[in-house]
Amino acid sequence: MTLSIILTFFAGLAIGLMIAYRQKRAWKKDLNQLLKELFGNTQETISSSLSNRLRREILLLKSNSSYLQNQLNIWQKLMENAPIGYLEVDEENQLIWCNKQARNLLQIDRWQPHQVRLLLELVRSYELDQLIEETRNTQESKVQEWVFHSTDFPTDTETHSSTSIALKGSSYPLPESKVGVFLENQQPLMELSQQNQRLFSDLTHELRTPLTSIRLVAETLQPRLQPPENRWVNQMLQEANRLIRLIEDWLEISQLEKKPQQNLRKEQFAIAPLIYSAWETLKPLSEQKQLKLNYESEQSLLITADYSRLTQVFLNLFDNAIKYSSQNSNIWVKVVFLPSHRIHKAEDWVQISVIDQGQGLSKTDILRVFDRLYRGDEGAEERKKNNVNQTDANSSFQSSGTGLGLSITRQIVLAHCGRIQAKNHPETGGAWLQIELPNVVLDQ
Numbered sequence: 001m002t003l004s005i006i007l008t009f010f011a012g013l014a015i016g017l018m019i020a021y022r023q024k025r026a027w028k029k030d031l032n033q034l035l036k037e038l039f040g041n042t043q044e045t046i047s048s049s050l051s052n053r054l055r056r057e058i059l060l061l062k063s064n065s066s067y068l069q070n071q072l073n074i075w076q077k078l079m080e081n082a083p084i085g086y087l088e089v090d091e092e093n094q095l096i097w098c099n100k101q102a103r104n105l106l107q108i109d110r111w112q113p114h115q116v117r118l119l120l121e122l123v124r125s126y127e128l129d130q131l132i133e134e135t136r137n138t139q140e141s142k143v144q145e146w147v148f149h150s151t152d153f154p155t156d157t158e159t160h161s162s163t164s165i166a167l168k169g170s171s172y173p174l175p176e177s178k179v180g181v182f183l184e185n186q187q188p189l190m191e192l193s194q195q196n197q198r199l200f201s202d203l204t205h206e207l208r209t210p211l212t213s214i215r216l217v218a219e220t221l222q223p224r225l226q227p228p229e230n231r232w233v234n235q236m237l238q239e240a241n242r243l244i245r246l247i248e249d250w251l252e253i254s255q256l257e258k259k260p261q262q263n264l265r266k267e268q269f270a271i272a273p274l275i276y277s278a279w280e281t282l283k284p285l286s287e288q289k290q291l292k293l294n295y296e297s298e299q300s301l302l303i304t305a306d307y308s309r310l311t312q313v314f315l316n317l318f319d320n321a322i323k324y325s326s327q328n329s330n331i332w333v334k335v336v337f338l339p340s341h342r343i344h345k346a347e348d349w350v351q352i353s354v355i356d357q358g359q360g361l362s363k364t365d366i367l368r369v370f371d372r373l374y375r376g377d378e379g380a381e382e383r384k385k386n387n388v389n390q391t392d393a394n395s396s397f398q399s400s401g402t403g404l405g406l407s408i409t410r411q412i413v414l415a416h417c418g419r420i421q422a423k424n425h426p427e428t429g430g431a432w433l434q435i436e437l438p439n440v441v442l443d444q
Contacts, residue, residue, distance in 0.1 A: 085183030087119075089132060091176060095119045105167060105183050107150045126345070128169060132179045135171040142171045145186065166190040194257075197372075201254040204247040211247070215240040249404040253372065253411050260415030264306040270443060271301045271350065275333055278314035282322060290328045297335035300443035301350055309412045314354075316405040317433050321356040325430070329357040332428075337440065350440040356430040361422060369422045370410040375403040413437070 079086055085102030089095055094116045098108065106123045120129070127146035135142050145168045166186035174180050218237040225233055256263055272295065279286070279293050286293070303310075321331045331354070338349040361369065368374045406422075413420045418437040425432040 085185075086180065087183070088174070088178060088180045089119055090116075090178050091136070093119050093129070093132065095122060096178070102183055105165065105185060106148065107163075128181070129344075131169050131171050132181065135173055135179050136177055139173045141173070142169075144169050144171075197254060197257070201251060204250050208244065208247050211240055211244050215244065246404065249408060250372075253404060253408055256408070256411040256415055260411070264309060264415055266304050266306055266439075268302050268304045269307055271303055271335060271352070271440075272297065274307065274310060275314055275335075275352075278311050278318055281315060282318050285319075285322050286331075289322065289325060291322060291325055292330050294330050294332045295335075296332065299337050301335065301337060302441050302443050303350060303437060304439040305416055305437065306412075309415070313409050313412050313435070316409045317354045319405065320433075321354055321358075321431070324358040325356045326358060331356050337442070338436070345438075347438050348440045348442075349436055349438050351434065351436045354433045355425045355428055357428045358430040360424040360429050361431050366422055366424075370406050370420070372407045373403040374407075 080099045082099060082101060085099060085105045087095060087098035087102045087106075095108075095111060095118070096116065097113070098106075098111070102108070103111070106125070106128075108122050111117060111122055119132075125146075125148055127144060127148075131142055131144045145166070147164050148167050149164050166189075168184040168186050170182045170184075172180045172182075215237060218233050218240060221233050222230060222237060275295065318331070325331060334353040334355070336351040336353075338351055340346060340348050343349060410420050413435050416437055416439075418435060420433070420435045423432050423434070424430070
């Protein structure tokens, strides 16, 4: 009985050792294969002892980790001292990291590295929040320019103060719904531009008097001369009137830039009648091309704004749309009510789109269409390179007029604290001018 128990014990022990040995061999084989796949080891390395191989691989991993950490530290130091700002937010719009330049531009002084706080607690900028949200929703890079109004909260010994700085933000979608934003200081460029504009405005003031005198002389000579001599006087009068219109438009833009709010006489009125009135003013031009206006709006809206200035806006928009639309085509005006709760603002807004069926805008046009004195010359050259027939291409904003109409339009919209943008409509292929204005209510 005792002998059988002993034999059974040793038999079980032998079987257990054999199973353990086979499992060890299988484990070693799998480990060798894994090391070969991970590190590309040669047969000589694989045949060496397992502990030596593991030790070498661990040292290699530590070395790689140290190298990567050094590279990360270098890049963080470069980003921290970069001449442009950079900030990064997570999916809940919490500020994860920002460099020194971003802190200076946005005046973030209540945030420390490795501290996670809501961006809204640190920076009050609707444009920045909108840029981040649009980038996250579309998963596409965005670029936006705006004037950031920072506020220094008063202390016991200081008074309330605010400063403004022109910024350009370029956003990029990151994994896990994070968004990175690069910030550029555009204030020096804006100040230089303003200085040049002031010099030009002074020059236009000086030119207006002699040009008026030239026009009076031409008007006096016009009825006294007979063909062909009067042809030269007519041409002189036409050019003098064109230059006077250019000067008046330039001075108007300068006045709107200097004192935008003071040049507005606000009142409450309905939007639809104003748009129809502007279209009726230009109806003789639209009838020449047999153009039709399609007005679309789900609600009747009232806006508090300057009636004459907004009329000027739609006259400019319609004039461009008519001038470069095809024969027997349509021009659409689409009005959309934007309630405050949907756009996260304190007041309701309205979005108005003017869409034509012309050739559309070139890339150059889209970038420069609101610049002063831009008349689409570069856009025309671009279309020539793309083998587009310039005679048939009803491109918006080709060379015509003074080149200040849309610049004035933009300044009027900005004076109303609104926004304007130009693009091509995906369905019609024509130009798509879109403006957004505040102080809107539903007409009860």
